[in-house]
């Protein structure tokens with residue numbers, strides 16, 4: 001196969017439908033487009049940051065069908081038929097997600113570059129394990145690199161978010 005034929009094949013677009021933050025997005029996309037590129041460049045969801053493109057920094061973390069995924073590690077076509085939640089979809093209307101409230105309360109960010117990924121990682125971590133120990137939180141945060149905070153405030157924020165989420169499901173006074 002010639003180089004030109006290969007390039008044409010790569011450019012050939014594939015129809016996909018991905019549910020992004022609760023809304024179906026149907027489009028046709030080249031098979032080599034990363035999910036992170038799809039979110040940022042095609043849907044203008046630039047809350048998902050790209051720090052390395054080599055699956056190390058975690059800034060691009062989103063939830064795919066409720067699972068924590070670094071969006072630079074999968075292709076957009078692989079998300080066909082799936083639900084993707086980005087940082088833009090974390091809050092409910094004007095109400096911040098408890099993880100966002102906890103990050104704010106504990107000053108768990110400085111420059112903010114890692115923050116969208118850290119928030120999504122924390123949200124996913126607490127879905128899997130609603131009552132993590134500090135050690136489990138530290139282990140769970142292994143997927144993000146933060147060059148500013150030293151992680152202590154992020155760990156405290158995730159622990160606080162666990163409390164806030166538990167309070168939401170627990171009847172008051174129980």
Ligand code: FES
Nearest residue numbers: 051053057058072
């Ligand atoms: S941009 Fe995806 S892990 Fe760094």
Ligand code: FES
Nearest residue numbers: 110114146147148
């Ligand atoms: S707050 Fe700056 S990289 Fe984490």
